[in-house]
Amino acid sequence: GNSVTQMEGPVTLSEEAFLTINCTYTATGYPSLFWYVQYPGEGLQLLLKATKADDKGSNKGFEATYRKETTSFHLEKGSVQVSDSAVYFCALTQNTGGFKTIFGAGTRLFVKA
């Protein structure tokens, strides 16, 4: 079945450090890929998405590229801020006669000032 694997956390970085959160997936066909973020005390919200191979999603300085050859969708940011502290979820959505979203386990990011 479909699955999403993302690096375990927590990840602790200093402000202005470079961030990478790895995400790989297993799926048949051509899923859409997403990164969602859950800030402390808030609901889940979309960070970025990519719907086909080689697409790059970007938002708020975060980027991820849909790599079909490596089945990956790694999240990167060049310079993190304290306000980026949150839990990040990689997810895929596939049309199986209705759609179904599979989430990774989530990676908690702490950014220190």
Added chain:
Amino acid sequence: KAGVTQTPRYLIKTRGQQVTLSCSPISGHRSVSWYQQTPGQGLQFLFEYFSETQRNKGNFPGRFSGRQFSNSRSEMNVSTLELGDSALYLCASSRGQQETQYFGPGTRLLVL
């Protein structure tokens, strides 16, 4: 435009009881999905409804059921509650297939 709303926000039940959770999607969104979030299992897909029809279902026992009304509002029911059903239940809506999902704040269920 109002976001996805879920009621109630918090709920305490005892084992063996049943519970109904409600979700109102964003206006114009016809697809509603439900998820269970727990520290141990993370976010797990329960089911998805589109135009009052369940199109997809996750790997949960039959105690978990749902429905969608003609105005796209959805309800989720859990019967014969177990301690392990304690979780945050999230609802998400979207316009259609593989569109961006917008999540509600969730209903936190505690089963004692």
